Every structure is written in C-alpha cells, then in structure tokens.
Amino acid sequence: MFDAQRIGAVVIGASAGGVEALNHLLPMLPKTFAPPVLIVVHVRQGQPSLLPGLFATRCELAIEEPFDKDEIAPGTVYFAPPGYHMLVEAEEGAAPSIALSVDPPVRFSRPSVDVLFESAAHAYGERLLGIVLSGANDDGARGARAIHGAGGVCWAQEPATAQAAAMPLAAIRENAVHEVLTLDEMAMRLAQCIDRR
Template sequence: MFDANRIEAVVIGASAGGVEALNHLLPVLPKTFAPPVLVVVHVRQGQPSLLPDLFSSRCELAIEEPFDKDMIVPGTVYFAPPGYHMLVEAEGGAAPSIALSIDPPVRFSRPSVDVLFESAAHAYGERLLGIVLSGANDDGARGARVICDAGGTCWAQDPETATAPAMPLAAIAEDAVHEVLTLDEMAMRLSQCIARQP
C-alpha cells in the first residue's frame, strides 16, 4: 500500500508526449504540496527550454530551472536545463542540493531520466516517489529499478493513455513499477495525499 505521508521528494521522467502528461499533473498540485518535484523532459539540444515559462503561468507551485549547487526547496518544481544531467546530492547528511553535469548522454539523452532517478534514490531512499510518463525510448526504466531497490515507490503512466508508450512499458518490463495509473489517478493521489497542512 502506498504511504503518501512518507514521501519527501518526487522525481518525474518524460519524453515524447510528456509535456501534455505533465500538464495533467503539475497544475493540480496545491500551494500546500510539500515535496520538491524534480523533472527531466527530453528536449532538443541547443534550444532554450520553454517549460519553466509554460508551467509558471499554470501552476500554484514555484517553477525553477536550477543552477548547479542550488538547495532543493520544498514545494518547488525543478526542470532540468537543456543539455545538462540533473542530479540530487546529499553528502554527509547535508540537505539535498542539485548538481548539474555535462557528462556524456545516457540512453542517448542529456538530461537523462535514469541519472536523476538513480541519484535521487541514493539521496532519499524509501522517501522517494518516481513517476515514468509518456516517452519514446527506455530512459527511466533502470532508474526506476534503482528507486525500487532503495525502498522507494514508482508509478508508470498507463501505456494505453500515453502518446508514446515505450517509456512506461520499459519501466513495467523492468519490474520497476508498483502501480500503473492513468494521469487522472496520479493527479488525484498527488493533490489529495501528499500535502502539508496550511
């Protein structure tokens, strides 16, 4: 059974069709939503990301494109900058922060969902929720497996509802998903179950 009260961070991976999926999830999160949300969307290299501006006008939560070493603030959505891997660092019991890397692409992608998921799993362990959304490759499946092995929870978008089902299907095939949910089901759980009291 999913225990929403223990979740301290949410990581989301998406590719083709992912912006539409995120538009079902992020705008419904209330101002009282506590966990930080870290998002990797595959975007074309060499182009600025329009995602922070797009979602800032639609969401109650703060939307950020972080800099290297930024502290991770509760109730904030972080979009990985184009051309950079986004990782979570939490060394020696320090508060988690963001690290940006120009290491080679992983699964042909930079930013990589796997890189974010794996680093967040090491930082948050069982307190992490990973979500794999629509996408046309298998990025995120291995990272989701790491989250599960660390005691965290993973959801995948129902492939039948995904514009590009390959990404959630890969996570499911990796046996790295606790539940397969529609976007409406995810939105309901996130908005109602993981909120701090005002």
C-alpha cells in the same frame, strides 16, 4: 505501499508526449504540496527550454530551472536544463542539493531520466516517489529499478493513455513499477502529499 506523508521528493521522467502529461498533472498540485518535484523532459539541446515559463503560468507551485548546487526547496518544481544531466546530491548533515553535469548522454539523452532517478534514489531512499510518463524510448527503466531497490515507490503512466508508450512499458517490463495509473489517478494521489504541520 503509497504513503503520501512519507514522500520526501518526487522525480518525474518524460519524453515524447510528456509535456501534455505534465500539463495534466502539475496544475492539479495544490500550493500546500510539500515535496520538491524534479523533472527530466527530453528536449532538444542548444536552445533554451520553454517549460519553466510555460508551467509557471499554470501552476500554483514555484517553477524553476535550477543552477548547479542550488539547495532543493520543498514545494518547488525543478526542470532539468537542456544539455545537462540533473542529479541530487546529499551530503551527510546537509540538505539535498542539485548538481548539473555535462557528462556524456545516457540512453542517447542529456538530461537523462535514469541519471536523475538513480541519484535521487541514493539521496532519498524509501522517501522517494518516481513517475515514468509518456516517452518513445527506455530511459527511466533502469532508474525506476534503482528507486524500487532503494525502497521507494515507482508509478508508470498507463501505456494505453500515453502518446508514446515505450517509456512506461520499459519501466513496467523491468518489474520496477509498483502501480500503473492514469494521469487522473496520479493527480489525485499526489494531491494528498501536502504539508500537514
């Protein structure tokens, strides 16, 4: 089911309690980690995000808040900017890139986990790993279903370990999750996604 060498990209969605969960996961990724990681965390609009700076000092991977049309680079973590949906664009013959949108909020959120997950599922198909972390609403459940439908793999944080269980529970109830894992289990598996060339 989970083949570390098949993963071409990782998408992560989080809300309440998600920063703490990410603080457990991201610093454990080795500098040889190969796939790009695209993350939506529900943050308050109208103020700059502190997340890139926070994680840049704790992680071995490059941490970025992308601009529209940035090419997605391997081994790089991208945080959606506040107030923008972050999508993956994949034109035939071109490397996937990031698109930023100010379309209306989805599930009351912009950025939306569903928007990221659905666009990434279209771009990466069976090479995508989606992860739904702690959060207090159901954003991400529909996107997890899109990943599942495209042949990708989806994990949810064990709800009992989440500060806010609603988000992982919604994805689980959508029957879109392949495995329910603790953060330690996720980190151990993610650490296998390294460049072996």
